[in-house]
Every structure is written in C-alpha cells, then in structure tokens.
Amino acid sequence: MPEPVVQIRGLTKRYGDLVALGGVDLDIRAGEIFGLLGPNGAGKTTLISIVTGLARATAGEARVLGRDVVRDYRFTRRHVGLVPQEINFDPFFTVEESLRFQAGYFDVRLTEARLTELLTALDLTAKRHTSARALSGGMRRRLLIAKALVHEPKVLFLDEPTAGVDVELRRALWAYVRTLRDRGTTVVLTTHYLEEAEALADRIGIIDRGLLRLVEEKTALMARSGGRSLEEIYVELVGRKEAAAP
Amino acid sequence: MISLGFRTLLSKEIRRFLRVPGQTLATPLLTTTLYFIVFGVSIGHQLREVGGVPYARFIVPGLVLMGVVQNAYLNSASSLFVMKLQGTIVDVLVSPLSYAEMLGAFVLAAVVRGLLVGGITWAVAGIFTGFEVAHPLLALAVVTLAAVAFAAGGVASAIWAQTFEQVNFFPTFFILPLTFLGGVFFSVRMLSPGLAAVARANPVFYMVDGLRFAVLGSSDASPWAGAGLVFLLAAGALTAAYMLLRSGWRLRG
Numbered sequence: 001m002p003e004p005v006v007q008i009r010g011l012t013k014r015y016g017d018l019v020a021l022g023g024v025d026l027d028i029r030a031g032e033i034f035g036l037l038g039p040n041g042a043g044k045t046t047l048i049s050i051v052t053g054l055a056r057a058t059a060g061e062a063r064v065l066g067r068d069v070v071r072d073y074r075f076t077r078r079h080v081g082l083v084p085q086e087i088n089f090d091p092f093f094t095v096e097e098s099l100r101f102q103a104g105y106f107d108v109r110l111t112e113a114r115l116t117e118l119l120t121a122l123d124l125t126a127k128r129h130t131s132a133r134a135l136s137g138g139m140r141r142r143l144l145i146a147k148a149l150v151h152e153p154k155v156l157f158l159d160e161p162t163a164g165v166d167v168e169l170r171r172a173l174w175a176y177v178r179t180l181r182d183r184g185t186t187v188v189l190t191t192h193y194l195e196e197a198e199a200l201a202d203r204i205g206i207i208d209r210g211l212l213r214l215v216e217e218k219t220a221l222m223a224r225s226g227g228r229s230l231e232e233i234y235v236e237l238v239g240r241k242e243a244a245a246p
Numbered sequence: 247m248i249s250l251g252f253r254t255l256l257s258k259e260i261r262r263f264l265r266v267p268g269q270t271l272a273t274p275l276l277t278t279t280l281y282f283i284v285f286g287v288s289i290g291h292q293l294r295e296v297g298g299v300p301y302a303r304f305i306v307p308g309l310v311l312m313g314v315v316q317n318a319y320l321n322s323a324s325s326l327f328v329m330k331l332q333g334t335i336v337d338v339l340v341s342p343l344s345y346a347e348m349l350g351a352f353v354l355a356a357v358v359r360g361l362l363v364g365g366i367t368w369a370v371a372g373i374f375t376g377f378e379v380a381h382p383l384l385a386l387a388v389v390t391l392a393a394v395a396f397a398a399g400g401v402a403s404a405i406w407a408q409t410f411e412q413v414n415f416f417p418t419f420f421i422l423p424l425t426f427l428g429g430v431f432f433s434v435r436m437l438s439p440g441l442a443a444v445a446r447a448n449p450v451f452y453m454v455d456g457l458r459f460a461v462l463g464s465s466d467a468s469p470w471a472g473a474g475l476v477f478l479l480a481a482g483a484l485t486a487a488y489m490l491l492r493s494g495w496r497l498r499g
C-alpha cells in the first residue's frame with residue numbers, strides 16, 4: 001500500500017481545560033474522499049486547522065506527504081488546500097484578482113488556462129471581473145473553493161462545505177468533489193450531515209468530543225452493520241442524533 | 247531571493263490603499279495642508295524666525311514626519327486588523343509565506359504609503375517655502391526608518407487588537423501626543439527648562455529634530471541622536487513584530 005498522504009499521530013489540542021482533540025491517530029489514503037463526521041464542537045475544524053497550519057497542536061504530530069507540517073511547513077502547505085468553514089472575502093478585489101493573489105502567495109503564476117478552468121468549474125466565469133463584495137453567498141463559497149485550488153493541491157480539506165448551502169449547489173459541489181477525486185486529488189471533508197458522508201465519502205471517520213470513534217470504508221461499514229443505516233451507527237457512537245441535511 | 251509570494255502580498259497591500267486614494271492619500275494631504283496654512287502661514291507671520299529660519303519653513307520637517315509615521319502605522323495596522331476581522335488572514339496563514347516575508351510585505355507597503363504622504367506634504371509645503379534640502383540622503387534615511395518603526399508597530403498592534411478601538415489606541419494616545427509634543431511646531435529653545443526636559447524625553451522629538459537637521463541644516467540636539475534613535479526604534483519594532491508574528495499569538499489558535 002502506498003504511503004498515506006496525511007498521517008496524524010497522537011494529535012492533541014487543549015484550550016485551557018477544554019480538550020478539543022484528545023490524541024487522534026488517522027491516516028488519509030491517496031486519492032480517497034475521506035468524510036470526517038461529527039456533531040458541532042467535536043473537533044473537526046481543530047483537526048483540519050492543525051494540518052493546514054492555522055492552529056498548533058498541544059501534542060502529537062501531523063505529516064503531509066511524509067513531512068511534518070510544522071518543521072516543513074513550506075513544503076506541506078504547497079500541497080494542501082483549505083476551504084475554511086467560515087466564508088471570507090476581500091471586498092476590495094474582484095474574483096480574478098482574489099484568485100491571482102492566492103496563487104501568488106503559493107509562488108504560483110496563475111495561467112489564463114488554469115484561471116479559465118477554475119472559473120468554469122465553479123461557475124464563476126460571468127463574475128470574473130466582479131468585486132467579491134457583489135457576490136451572493138453561494139458564489140462566495142465557490143470562490144473560496146476556487147482559491148483553495150489555485151495551486152493544484154494534492155490534498156484538499158473542505159470544512160463543512162455545504163453548511164447552509166441550497167440543495168442545488170450542494171449537488172453541484174458533490175459532483176465537483178468527485179471529479180477532483182477522479183483526477184487524483186485526495187479530499188478530506190468534514191460534515192455534520194450524515195447524508196453527505198454517505199453520498200460522498202469512500203471512507204468515513206466519526207469523531208466526537210475530540211476522539212475518533214470509528215474509521216471504516218463506507219461500503220464495509222454499510223455491509224457490517226447488517227442493513228442498519230449510518231444514522232443508527234452514528235447515534236450509537238455519538239449518543240445523539242445530528243440534524244439531517246435540510 | 248525575493249519570492250513571488252512576497253511580491254504578491256506586497257503588491258496586494260499597495261493596491262489596497264491605492265483603491266481608496268481619498269482615504270489614504272487625499273485626507274492626509276488635506277490635513278497637513280491645513281496644518282501648514284494655520285500654523286505656518288497665518289500664525290507664522292506673527293512669529294519671528296526660529297534659529298534664523300522662517301517659522302513656516304521651520305515646521306515643514308515635523309509635518310512631513312507626522313504624515314509619514316501616522317500613515318505608516320495606520321496602513322499596516324488597519325490592513326492586518328481588517329484581514330483578521332474578515333478572516334482573509336487565513337489565505338496568508340495557510341500559504342508557504344514565511345514570517346519574514348509576511349512582515350516584510352506589510353511593513354514595506356506601509357512605508358510606501360508613509361513616504362507617499364510625506365512626499366505630498368513636502369511638495370505642498372515646498373510651494374510655500376521652497377524645496378531646498380540640506381542633506382537629502384539623511385532626510386530620506388530618517389523618514390524611511392521612522393516609517394519602518396511605526397509600520398512594524400502597526401503590525402504588532404493589529405495582532406494584539408481585538409476591536410477597532412484598540413487599533414486606534416496607539417495613534418490616539420501615543421502617536422498624536424508624542425508628535426505634537428515632539429517639537430513639530432516649536433523649538434525646545436522656546437520652552438522653559440522643565441518643559442524642554444520633557445520634550446527631550448520624547449523619542450519623536452529626536453526624529454523630528456533629526457529630520458529638521460537633514461532638511462534645514464540646523465537642529466536643537468545632535469542629528470546623530472535622532473538618526474541613531476530612529477534606527478534603534480526601527481530595529482526594535484521589527485524584532486518585536488517578528489517575534490509576535492512567529493509566536494502565532496492571536497493569529498494561529
């Protein structure tokens with residue numbers, strides 16, 4: 001088996017007395033869609049933040065393509081893309097400018113071909129010269145995804161990409177995530193929608209109160225549970241039911 | 247080696263303040279022009295020369311320095327703070343940019359804005375009082391180092407600040423009083439010994455005085471005191487901002 005793209009060992013994060021991550025071990029395999037499922041406050045964002053460099057672990061380590069994310073941050077960050085949970089945008093600049101800046105931060109010169117490809121894929125072509133201020137919520141989220149992809153990362157982290165997104169855009173984003181995976185990008189996405197993990201993920205991890213409770217192939221999980229739905233397994237592990245997708 | 251990442255952040259920061267020229271360039275231009283008209287021309291007529299220099303000309307270096315440091319501080323402080331507030335700081339934090347590159351880009355963009363404002367101020371004043379500069383290189387060095395010091399201070403306070411009010415704390419309670427009491431509008435020789443001693447405890451006094459020497463060829467204190475102090479302040483502020491940035495405090499959870 002090839003080396004995992006992301007290796008997480010004993011990852012721990014404390015905020016004062018609060019244990020956001022309580023020693024997580026996890027491998028992400030090359031080319032898979034990994035769905036990290038858990039209720040609000042489970043530690044999903046914290047885990048992603050440590051791997052992408054937005055937060056520092058209290059203990060443990062994370063590696064991307066075999067390199068430590070703190071010591072070798074220059075290397076690992078070149079290969080990681082992040083779509084953060086909270087939408088952000090710079091109202092001073094247009095869609096094209098935002099994408100060019102983001103590529104530049106990664107030492108990448110955005111070619112016209114790549115720009116066109118991203119704008120087309122995320123349905124932003126007509127908004128190319130529009131200020132981010134004038135975009136709708138859904139467009140801003142798509143811009144966020146395009147920004148995360150400018151440097152062609154090998155691993156893409158999507159933190160609750162469809163929270164508060166309408167059904168149509170959710171389906172479109174699912175389709176696009178599959179396309180990315182089929183072209184070789186490894187995808188890690190967090191969600192608290194069971195339906196989303198079930199529809200999209202190749203493997204599923206269930207996290208609760210900073211601990212990984214289960215990691216399994218989706219098909220094996222479905223088969224092993226003998227016809228039980230993911231929801232029943234989830235409720236058994238987490239002890240409560242999350243909202244289904246609206 | 248200058249990376250594309252650094253150049254990108256620098257050009258983004260410069261374009262950001264050029265997008266709002268009314269706020270970033272016209273406002274300081276107007277206010278310093280008003281200072282000049284009020285203190286330099288109208289009141290200046292009643293005043294004699296200061297150390298053989300017409301009063302209107304005497305205040306030019308101080309006005310330039312004031313514009314430079316206020317704008318250098320404001321640019322890095324507001325830009326970085328707004329990025330924190332909007333969440334766009336994430337774009338930079340997940341990138342491979344090093345701390346030195348980030349700091350360098352924020353500081354350099356702020357220095358560019360400071361020097362632009364200083365240059366405009368100087369040009370406006372020059373129309374009234376002439377454009378001679380006794381030691382141009384020294385003048386450029388003093389304003390640049392002062393801009394670096396305050397730009398780095400702006401980075402540090404944007405990291406620290408959690409509200410806009412806190413961003414404005416330093417300019418309101420330090421920069422404004424220190425520049426006004428720093429001899430922009432007077433010579434310490436006009437002051438009583440007690441007040442002169444207070445003025446001499448003010449770092450901005452040495453910056454103003456150093457620039458005054460560079461522009462007019464004469465000053466109250468040794469020009470080297472001003473140049474030396476502003477160099478130390480710039481180095482100290484850069485170091486502090488770098489350490490803060492690297493610590494991740496209030497930026498990386």
Ligand SMILES: Nc1ncnc2c1ncn2[C@@H]1O[C@H](COP(=O)(O)OP(=O)(O)O)[C@@H](O)[C@H]1O
Pocket residue numbers: 015018019020038039040041042043044045046047499
């Ligand atoms: N900066 C922070 N300071 C203090 N507590 C935090 C901070 N960030 C997250 N937490 C806490 O850590 C826990 C995990 O949060 P998070 O990773 O955001 O959960 P999730 O993304 O799964 O909803 C929560 O209890 C949250 O309140």
Ligand SMILES: [Mg+2]
Pocket residue numbers: 044045046085159160
């Ligand atoms: Mg979260």
